Amino acid sequence: MPHGWRTGVAIDVDDAGTIAAVTEGADGAGAERIAGHALAGMPNVHSHAFQRAFAGSAERGSGRSDSFWTWRETMYAFVARIQPDHAEAIAAYLYAEMLKAGYTSVGEFHYLHHAADGTRLGRPTEMAERIRSAARAAGIGLTLLPVLYEYGGFDARTPQERQHRFLMTPDEYVAYWDELATTMTGAGQERLGVAPHSLRAVAPEHMREVLEYVAARDASAPVHIHIAEQQAEVDDCLAWSGARPIEWLFAHAPVTPQWCLVHATHADDGELRLMADARVVAGLCPTTEANLGDGLFEAETFLAAGGAIGIGSDSHASVDVAEELRWLEYGRRLALERRAVLAGEGEPSVGGRLYRAALAGGRQAVGRAVGRIEAGARADLVVVDADHPDLAGVAGDEVLDRFVFAGARSAIRDVMAGGRWVVREGRHADEEAITQRYRTTLRALRS
Numbered sequence: 195m196p197h198g199w200r201t202g203v204a205i206d207v208d209d210a211g212t213i214a215a216v217t218e219g220a221d222g223a224g225a226e227r228i229a230g231h232a233l234a235g236m237p238n239v240h241s242h243a244f245q246r247a248f249a250g251s252a253e254r255g256s257g258r259s260d261s262f263w264t265w266r267e268t269m270y271a272f273v274a275r276i277q278p279d280h281a282e283a284i285a286a287y288l289y290a291e292m293l294k295a296g297y298t299s300v301g302e303f304h305y306l307h308h309a310a311d312g313t314r315l316g317r318p319t320e321m322a323e324r325i326r327s328a329a330r331a332a333g334i335g336l337t338l339l340p341v342l343y344e345y346g347g348f349d350a351r352t353p354q355e356r357q358h359r360f361l362m363t364p365d366e367y368v369a370y371w372d373e374l375a376t377t378m379t380g381a382g383q384e385r386l387g388v389a390p391h392s393l394r395a396v397a398p399e400h401m402r403e404v405l406e407y408v409a410a411r412d413a414s415a416p417v418h419i420h421i422a423e424q425q426a427e428v429d430d431c432l433a434w435s436g437a438r439p440i441e442w443l444f445a446h447a448p449v450t451p452q453w454c455l456v457h458a459t460h461a462d463d464g465e466l467r468l469m470a471d472a473r474v475v476a477g478l479c480p481t482t483e484a485n486l487g488d489g490l491f492e493a494e495t496f497l498a499a500g501g502a503i504g505i506g507s508d509s510h511a512s513v514d515v516a517e518e519l520r521w522l523e524y525g526r527r528l529a530l531e532r533r534a535v536l537a538g539e540g541e542p543s544v545g546g547r548l549y550r551a552a553l554a555g556g557r558q559a560v561g562r563a564v565g566r567i568e569a570g571a572r573a574d575l576v577v578v579d580a581d582h583p584d585l586a587g588v589a590g591d592e593v594l595d596r597f598v599f600a601g602a603r604s605a606i607r608d609v610m611a612g613g614r615w616v617v618r619e620g621r622h623a624d625e626e627a628i629t630q631r632y633r634t635t636l637r638a639l640r641s
Contacts, residue, residue: 243284247636
């Protein structure tokens with residue numbers, strides 16, 4: 195709970211899936227008893243759902259210097275084959291996986307807008323609607339972040355042909371956003387935000403126009419942007435503007451706590467201070483950042499400055515809450531050659547500190563009342579099995595330490611999202627049908 199571990203707690207959930215009351219010292223009469231330790235469900239702050247279908251398919255050396263940029267070529271070749279039905283099947287499978295792994299809501303950074311050749315679909319928002327359908331089918335809470343994507347690089351570089359299905363003009367974007375806003379009210383399991391793809395892919399004046407337009411219609415809309423993920427991006431930004439990416443952003447954009455700066459891998463000390471002081475969320479994706487060879491975010495510096503973090507699975511090389519948190523700590527151990535780097539003053543438990551920090555930052559980043567077991571929050575619960583071998587006889591923050599560093603995903607027993615049990619005894623409620631559709635889709639894409 196927000197004030198620590200408690201036993202004998204009754205959680206009342208209303209018909210809308212919201213926690214109506216939390217009562218300590220309850221006797222449990224007439225209540226369903228949770229079979230283990232209950233955690234607030236984790237928000238996944240950064241997802242590209244379609245990329246789940248080619249996870250593990252870009253792991254062959256090319257005989258040159260492999261990097262994010264060579265991986266991106268593999269991604270472009272794969273994405274050219276994805277049709278609306280494929281996108282929905284992949285997302286539904288991914289979202290069911292997320293729930294089984296302990297994520298109960300997701301920020302979907304959605305830029306797969308058009309047909310493969312860039313042709314506008316008959317219903318422009320069809321691909322986004324497929325994401326919404328997948329989230330509803332799986333039962334996960336969704337913050338949909340439609341992406342403004344214009345260019346192939348800094349200086350309004352001409353996009354590659356394979357990027358055409360991502361592209362929108364600002365006018366197209368606001369019409370697209372308005373169409374989604376008519377059916378997404380911000381209540382219940384859905385939320386609509388805004389996502390300029392990156393500084394390299396959006397003209398500064400267009401980013402400002404779109405942000406002003408959205409803010410006039412929803413002043414609290416979450417804002418997500420990729421930034422400073424690779425050193426090459428930092429170098430290109432310096433050549434373009436004379437400033438580093440995060441430095442430039444703070445000088446030219448209305449950055450507020452509604453913003454999630456995704457990756458921020460190559461932030462220097464001054465930029466980390468800017469982020470911490472502004473209370474923006476650093477959207478960290480350690481397994482993807484490791485998979486792509488991006489580098490290591492200086493989490494200890496950022497947290498010590500009071501910075502807020504969230505975690506995401508991004509390209510879905512791994513879909514596992516515990517693994518993201520574990521590698522956030524392990525990356526710093528390897529870099530600094532010491533242990534318990536991300537323990538905090540007064541918070542000696544690394545697992546406990548990281549889990550709570552990611553809940554708080556995740557709640558902020560997805561713009562929904564999640565990540566807390568309290569009245570008014572969404573009823574999102576992750577139950578880790580108290581009888582799991584790695585949790586036998588364990589209590590308090592040691593549960594989180596063992597969950598993150600030993601028991602991991604196999605300890606998750608039941609998951610509730612929006613007041614509904616979507617996972618029981620490790621199985622998703624609609625696992626067979628969702629998995630079969632994904633299997634059929636993957637075979638079609640690889641045939």
